[in-house]
Amino acid sequence: MVDILHFLGAAMLFVVCAQLGLLALASVRRYVHTARIQSLEVADFEERIARTHVIRKSEEAHGAPWSGWRKFEVTQTVDECGGVKSFYLRAHDQKPIPGFLPGQFLTFQLDIPGQQKKIVRCYSLSDCPRDDHYRVTIKRLPEGLVSGFFHDHVKEGSILDIKAPSGGFFLDTNKETPVVLIGGGVGITPLLSMLNSVVESKSPRKVWLFFGVRNSDEHIMKAHLDQIAREYSQVELRVCYSQPLAADVLGRDYHHGERISLKAIKAELGTSNYDFFICGSAPMMKTVIDGLRDWGVPETKIRREAFGPASVKKPAPTKGVSVVFARSDKKILWSGEEQSLLDLAEAQKIATIDASGCHAGSCGTCKTAIKSGKVTYNQDPGADIEEGSCLTCICVPETDLVLDA
Ligand SMILES: Cc1cc2nc3c(=O)[nH]c(=O)nc-3n(C[C@H](O)[C@H](O)[C@H](O)COP(=O)(O)OP(=O)(O)OC[C@H]3O[C@@H](n4cnc5c(N)ncnc54)[C@H](O)[C@@H]3O)c2cc1C
Ligand code: FES
Structure with missing residues (x-):
């Protein structure tokens, strides 16, 4: 009898210890996971600060970017290979142009016949910085509105509206790491x-x-x-x-x-x-x-x-939160089906958000103020985004959201 009681006691002790062990293991795992995410966030934050610093230093050394749109003239076009053309651009005002960090892009605003508003697209600078011109190289996409316009209608002498070079994807030329x-x-x-x-x-x-x-x-x-x-x-x-x-x-x-x-x-x-x-x-x-x-x-x-939008990762399917477009007086339940808030705004015909931009987080056209709530980005924003605003083309709601739109 005593043996049985001993055995039962030992078995219960074993079960309790095992459960405590499992709980401890789960806590450790949770802690390690949270610490890993936090260290990734810290590394990401530090990386962004470092990138901003490199951009500022480059602007000091190579000239500050102009603000808004500046007119450039196409001085030359070159057929590179099937369906790909380069365009050489010189400032129409003949004044000096700022340098840029290799990897950055230009943002174009085009007046395309038949379109109700101007269309915005980004194109990477495809050469290193030169004193007097920029170069972009554009592939014609099937049915592509702007790439088709460039290939068919933009010629030597065409004048285009361009925003200064920008973007966080660049090579730090002060480094020599492989x-x-x-x-x-x-x-x-x-x-x-x-x-x-x-x-x-x-x-x-x-x-x-x-x-x-x-x-x-x-x-x-x-x-x-x-x-x-x-x-x-x-x-x-x-x-x-x-x-x-x-x-x-x-x-x-x-x-x-x-x-x-x-x-x-x-x-x-x-x-x-x-x-x-x-x-x-x-x-x-x-x-x-x-x-x-x-x-x-x-x-x-x-x-x-x-x-572009085709390259954007699918967001995590947040569901059940509400999105209010305050100025348009519309409240919608987020179903998790749209890829971005901009997609939702377009589907709901919200005219207060400009949908004519890059749809890739680069040009800033779709920027919208957040009145309350939080968003999650499904890729790194390329355009500057200040606290309290979001780039609707690359984010989804994280909580109930009220947008100033
Ligand atoms: C930072 C950045 C840098 C870039 N650099 C370059 C570069 O150096 N060179 C370059 O060539 N491009 C570059 N791009 C891509 C470029 O900005 C454009 O996205 C690209 O030229 C397509 O624009 P589009 O107006 O011609 O095509 P869009 O009219 O926007 O269409 C894009 C594609 O989607 C398809 N499509 C459009 N609407 C629909 C629909 N309703 N249903 C199904 N399919 C549809 C079209 O057939 C087309 O194939 C860059 C983009 C970014 C964000
Ligand atoms: S449309 Fe260009 S950043 Fe959103």
């Missing part, structure tokens, strides 16, 4: 600016460029890239063709007969100790970024630029 640039298709444009800046400044910085396209028909600035790889020993160029043409030669035109893959990147680099800059299609960016994370590359060393 970098890996990974570009898909026209996503090479900001990376070209980075590459050109490194070699023209005679920096010894090591640069790897992985460039993925379908085949030689889409190989933007092939001759220029080949020349840089030949002339500068610090530059390693690796071109990936996913669908090489019969005339494309492995080893001459391209190095990997596949899409850009992390397997190829890892095999070429050997170590992950680089700063990575990525710009391309949404699937390419997702594959590469997930792979880099798995490889142990810290989040702060992975910089990315999304070119």
Whole structure:
């Protein structure tokens, strides 16, 4: 009898200890998870502060940006390859133009016949800073309103309204740490600016460029890239063709007969100790970024630029909160189906939010004041955003929300 009581006592003690152990383990896990998120947030915050500092220093050194719209004249257009054209732009007032950080973009406002309002789009600067002109390189998209307008109607002598260079995706040219640039298709444009800046400044910085396209028909600035790889020993160029043409030669035109893959990147680099800059299609960016994370590359060393709404990550499906458009006198229950507050505003025909912009968090056109509540961003804002406002094209409500719209 005594043995049985001993046994039962020991068993109960074991169960209690096991439960306490599990509880303690769960608390430790929660603590580690929270600490990890907090340290990521701190790292992200510090990174943003550092980036702002670099932008301010660059403005001091290379001239402050103009505010609002400034007129530029197209001085030259160049066909780069199938469906991709470069546009050279000189300030119409002939006054000096400020420099920029390689990777930044220009914002254009266009008056397109048949459109009720002016349309805004962003295009990356595709060359390093020059004294007297900027260059952008634009791919024509099927049915694309602005890219089609550029290709069909913007010619030498055209005058365009442009906002000063901006954006948080840039190469800090004061550093000499090795970098890996990974570009898909026209996503090479900001990376070209980075590459050109490194070699023209005679920096010894090591640069790897992985460039993925379908085949030689889409190989933007092939001759220029080949020349840089030949002339500068610090530059390693690796071109990936996913669908090489019969005339494309492995080893001459391209190095990997596949899409850009992390397997190829890892095999070429050997170590992950680089700063990575990525710009391309949404699937390419997702594959590469997930792979880099798995490889142990810290989040702060992975910089990315999304070119448009198709590249924007789907937000976490917040549901059941309400969104009030105060000036339009509308209250809507957020179903979690729209990708952004701007999508919701467009669906509800809210005219007080301007939907003619980039839809990618870059141009600031959709900026709206928040009267109460909180939003969550589904990608890093590229445009400046002050406390109390939000870029509706890349955020969703986190709590009940009242917008001044
Ligand atoms: C920071 C930044 C930098 C950029 N840099 C570059 C650059 O250097 N070069 C470059 O070429 N682009 C760049 N872009 C992309 C560029 O801004 C435009 O998004 C791009 O040119 C498409 O604009 P669009 O007006 O031609 O196409 P849109 O008319 O906006 O259409 C985009 C695509 O969506 C499709 N579409 C439109 N409406 C619908 C609909 N209702 N249903 C289904 N499909 C639809 C169109 O067919 C088209 O393929 C950049 C974007 C950002 C944010
Ligand atoms: S539309 Fe450009 S930032 Fe939202």
